[in-house]
Amino acid sequence: MVEHNVAERIRHPGLLARIQSAGQAARLFEPGMTVGMSGFTKAGDAKALPRALVERAREQPLGLTLITGASLGNDSDGMMANAGVIRRRLPFQADASMRRKINTGEVMFIDQHLSETAEQLRSGALPRIDIAVIEACAIREDGAIVPTMAVGNSASFVQAARHVIVELNLAAPAALEGLHDIYVPRPRPAREPIPLTHPGQRIGSGAIMLDPERIAAIVVTDHADSPSSVLPPDEGTDAIARHVIAFLEGEVAAGRMGPELLPLQAGIGTIANAVLHGLAQSSFRNLSMYSEVLQDSAIALLESGQLALASASSITLSAPMHERFLANLDRYRDRIVLRPQEISNHPEIVRRLGIIGLNTALEFDIYGNVNSTHVGGTNMMNGIGGSGDFARNGELAIFVSKSEAKDGAISSVVPMVAHVDHTEHDVDVLVTEWGLADLRGLAPRERAPLIIERCAHPDYRGQLRDYYERALLRGGQTPHVLEEALSWHERYRTSKHMRAV
Numbered sequence: 001m002v003e004h005n006v007a008e009r010i011r012h013p014g015l016l017a018r019i020q021s022a023g024q025a026a027r028l029f030e031p032g033m034t035v036g037m038s039g040f041t042k043a044g045d046a047k048a049l050p051r052a053l054v055e056r057a058r059e060q061p062l063g064l065t066l067i068t069g070a071s072l073g074n075d076s077d078g079m080m081a082n083a084g085v086i087r088r089r090l091p092f093q094a095d096a097s098m099r100r101k102i103n104t105g106e107v108m109f110i111d112q113h114l115s116e117t118a119e120q121l122r123s124g125a126l127p128r129i130d131i132a133v134i135e136a137c138a139i140r141e142d143g144a145i146v147p148t149m150a151v152g153n154s155a156s157f158v159q160a161a162r163h164v165i166v167e168l169n170l171a172a173p174a175a176l177e178g179l180h181d182i183y184v185p186r187p188r189p190a191r192e193p194i195p196l197t198h199p200g201q202r203i204g205s206g207a208i209m210l211d212p213e214r215i216a217a218i219v220v221t222d223h224a225d226s227p228s229s230v231l232p233p234d235e236g237t238d239a240i241a242r243h244v245i246a247f248l249e250g251e252v253a254a255g256r257m258g259p260e261l262l263p264l265q266a267g268i269g270t271i272a273n274a275v276l277h278g279l280a281q282s283s284f285r286n287l288s289m290y291s292e293v294l295q296d297s298a299i300a301l302l303e304s305g306q307l308a309l310a311s312a313s314s315i316t317l318s319a320p321m322h323e324r325f326l327a328n329l330d331r332y333r334d335r336i337v338l339r340p341q342e343i344s345n346h347p348e349i350v351r352r353l354g355i356i357g358l359n360t361a362l363e364f365d366i367y368g369n370v371n372s373t374h375v376g377g378t379n380m381m382n383g384i385g386g387s388g389d390f391a392r393n394g395e396l397a398i399f400v401s402k403s404e405a406k407d408g409a410i411s412s413v414v415p416m417v418a419h420v421d422h423t424e425h426d427v428d429v430l431v432t433e434w435g436l437a438d439l440r441g442l443a444p445r446e447r448a449p450l451i452i453e454r455c456a457h458p459d460y461r462g463q464l465r466d467y468y469e470r471a472l473l474r475g476g477q478t479p480h481v482l483e484e485a486l487s488w489h490e491r492y493r494t495s496k497h498m499r500a501v
């Protein structure tokens, strides 16, 4: 049965002879190699090779540079980090063990805009990919690789790699074929405009094209993607959703966009997912998404019909939604497009379409600078992901956060962020459960009172007002009491609370 299934999935007859075990394929890897693996926000990741590399590293340290689309599922990042498989990692991760290795300096992590990796591979700024490992649901008659639930950087890895290993995953339905649209820009300077003017438009091929001779091995697997781990909406996230929706209704009322809004992007995480869930209660219809990842909320909106179409680079779902999605795939087939992350996040397209970007901040400051990545200013959380691609280039950059973390010991609104991912120039709107601050057209001295009064937790407002008033005495375009600006973080480091006693 399995053999029959494999023969149906590998439609290029000459390639059946390339099937190997993961252990055999792992022999192709040499210490110090640069490896490109499929996988984006836990979807479409290679499942067998990471484990085989962990085994191989027991005999010989590998110290690989691992480049992916974004985070991997199946505990792969953690296992490989703990086994010493990886020395260098980019462009994104979201794993507790990998995070520890990064923060102890054992793994060098390059935290990169997700649209940029493919460009740097193409230009030669990053080392050439020695081996690409790509999860597929099928290999076509012409040898082209049909990805699964994510495209990520896979097409660029295949273009750049010396050897390609395909992981054919029988747990991914063959019916996924047809969702993908693979377009890879040409090298500069002969680059032409990317011909995409509508979120649902298809501009490329249905699979990753390559000379089949370059496929060095095919490993057959049967493992589902890891389920997403977002928490259900709560009182705080519901309040944030209500503020965002009221704001968007105001934009429509002011005539700045139509009732179908502009295409939406929503980042990973619980809050962004909750805001999209909130849209289900809104009067918006005929919405579109041009995002990098689709979570449960996006599929629910497609089901309800409020979302007309969705473009992304990956689909990351909870286990029940994953099952529902695959069972009803034919209902969505014409309304979902999965693209390379270079295209889902491309500055040219994000600016042309006028994306409404909705991403989560760890903290933001009274002038609108946002930290999405560094806990306490030093320790890496996950990475900037695509938030910068959308914030810098979109029509609206909305950042959401709960006003406090760690049971109130941390204020998410601080005098100065301890690390800047999104500068005040890229941030349009800040939202917490307490309210929304629209920063457009406001100077720093106008922003600070608004952010303090609308977004900060009431327990921290007095402390922020006091800081700002004393900063004003010193003057400046962006007033600060510099020797105190990071004292809140320092207070938390030493006494586990940001509140002044």
Ligand code: COA
Pocket: 266, 267, 268, 269, 270, 271, 272, 292, 293, 359, 360, 361, 362, 363, 372, 373, 375, 376, 381, 382, 383, 384, 385, 386, 387, 402, 404, 405, 406, 410, 411, 412
């Ligand atoms: N200081 C320290 N820790 C903080 C904090 C702050 N100001 N704010 C939140 N945290 C902690 C929370 O307590 C929680 O800790 P825990 O894991 O120990 O419980 C953790 O950060 C995650 O916070 P949570 O509220 O669960 O948010 P989330 O799941 O929505 O994730 C980000 C929030 C910012 C970590 C996540 O959205 C992210 O990695 N963003 C950057 C990448 C990105 O935006 N990509 C967008 C395109 S996909």
